[in-house]
Amino acid sequence: MNVEFVNPFITALTNVLKTMAQTELKAGKPKKKADAVARGDVSGLIGMVGPQVRGSFSLSFEAPLALAIMERMLGEQCTEINDDVTDMVGEITNMVTGGAKNDLSQKGYEFDMATPMVVSGKQHTITHKVDGPKIIMPFESDAGKAHLEICFENL
Amino acid sequence: MNVEFVNPFITALTNVLKTMAQTELKAGKPKKKADAVARGDVSGLIGMVGPQVRGSFSLSFEAPLALAIMERMLGEQCTEINDDVTDMVGEITNMVTGGAKNDLSQKGYEFDMATPMVVSGKQHTITHKVDGPKIIMPFESDAGKAHLEICFENL
Numbered sequence: 001m002n003v004e005f006v007n008p009f010i011t012a013l014t015n016v017l018k019t020m021a022q023t024e025l026k027a028g029k030p031k032k033k034a035d036a037v038a039r040g041d042v043s044g045l046i047g048m049v050g051p052q053v054r055g056s057f058s059l060s061f062e063a064p065l066a067l068a069i070m071e072r073m074l075g076e077q078c079t080e081i082n083d084d085v086t087d088m089v090g091e092i093t094n095m096v097t098g099g100a101k102n103d104l105s106q107k108g109y110e111f112d113m114a115t116p117m118v119v120s121g122k123q124h125t126i127t128h129k130v131d132g133p134k135i136i137m138p139f140e141s142d143a144g145k146a147h148l149e150i151c152f153e154n155l
Numbered sequence: 156m157n158v159e160f161v162n163p164f165i166t167a168l169t170n171v172l173k174t175m176a177q178t179e180l181k182a183g184k185p186k187k188k189a190d191a192v193a194r195g196d197v198s199g200l201i202g203m204v205g206p207q208v209r210g211s212f213s214l215s216f217e218a219p220l221a222l223a224i225m226e227r228m229l230g231e232q233c234t235e236i237n238d239d240v241t242d243m244v245g246e247i248t249n250m251v252t253g254g255a256k257n258d259l260s261q262k263g264y265e266f267d268m269a270t271p272m273v274v275s276g277k278q279h280t281i282t283h284k285v286d287g288p289k290i291i292m293p294f295e296s297d298a299g300k301a302h303l304e305i306c307f308e309n310l
Contacts, residue, residue: 045200045272046202047201047203047204048204048269049203049267049268049269054268054270055269055270056202056269056270056272058272083282086282086284087284090282090284112204113202113204113209114210114269115210115211115283115285115306115308117202117282117283117284119274119276119281119282120281120282121276121278121279124274124275124276126272126273126274127245127272127273128270129242129245129246129271
C-alpha cells in the first residue's frame with residue numbers, strides 16, 4: 001500500500017479533531033507489522049470499495065479521549081460510552097473517511113464508502129482481514145490515545 | 156428495507172454453518188427496534204456499496220459458539236479467541252455476504268463488498284449508523300447464541 005493512501009486519512013483526522021474539538025493529536029510511529037493490534041474502548045469502522053481497490057478503515061479511541069471530544073465538540077458531559085458518544089464516533093469516522101476520499105479522488109484514486117459501524121466494549125481489538133499490507137498509526141493527546149488503522153487490497 | 160434483502164443473509168448463514176460446521180442455527184424473531192443491540196464476544200463486519208444502496212452487515216458470536224465452530228469446521232481446539240478464530244470469523248462473514256450478494260444479484264440488487272473486519276472483546280456491542288431501518292436477527296444453537304445485523308440505506 002502506497003503512503004499516498006495513508007496520509008490523507010492522517011491529515012483528515014488531525015484536522016477534524018483540531019477544528020471541531022480543539023484537540024491536538026500527536027502522531028506516533030506507523031506500524032506495519034502483521035501482529036500489531038489497535039485496541040480501544042470505542043471504535044468507528046467503515047468499508048471502502050472502488051473500481052481497483054477495496055479496503056477498510058477504523059478509528060479507535062480510549063474512553064477518556066472519546067468523552068473529552070464529546071464535551072469539547074458538543075458541550076455534552078457524558079460519563080460513559082452511550083448512544084450520543086457512538087453517534088459522534090460514527091460521525092467523526094464518516095468525516096475523516098470523506099475527507100480522505102476527496103483528497104484521494106483528486107489524486108486519481110476513487111472509492112465509495114459504506115455506512116459506518118461503531119463498536120463499543122472495554123479494550124476490544126479490531127483485525128482487518130485483507131490480503132495486503134495494513135498500517136496502524138498511534139496518536140497521543142491530552143485526554144488519551146487514539147489509533148487509526150487502514151488497509152487496502154488491489155482487486 | 157425490504158425483507159427480500161434480509162432473507163438471503165439468513166439463508167446463507169444457516170447454510171454455511173450447517174454444511175461447513177455441522178451446526179444448526181435456529182432463527183429467533185427479527186427485531187426492528189432502534190434500541191435493540193447485538194452483543195457478542197467476536198464479530199465479523201463488512202461494508203457494502205452498490206449503485207443505489209449502501210449498508211453494513213455484522214455477525215456476532217458468543218465465544219463458546221465461535222470455539223465450537225472452529226473445532227467442527229477446522230478440527231482445531233482453541234480455548235480463547237485467537238488469530239485463527241478471528242480468521243475463521245472473517246472467512247464466514249465473507250462467505251455469508253458473498254452468498255447473499257449472489258442471491259440478491261439475481262434479483263436485480265447489485266452491491267460490492269468491502270474487506271471484512273473482525274472485532275474481539277468480551278460482550279462488545281455494534282451499532283450500525285445508517286439512515287434507515289436495521290434488522291437484528293438472533294439465532295440459537297447447541298453451543299451458544301449468534302446475532303446477525305443488517306442495514307441498507309438508499310443513496
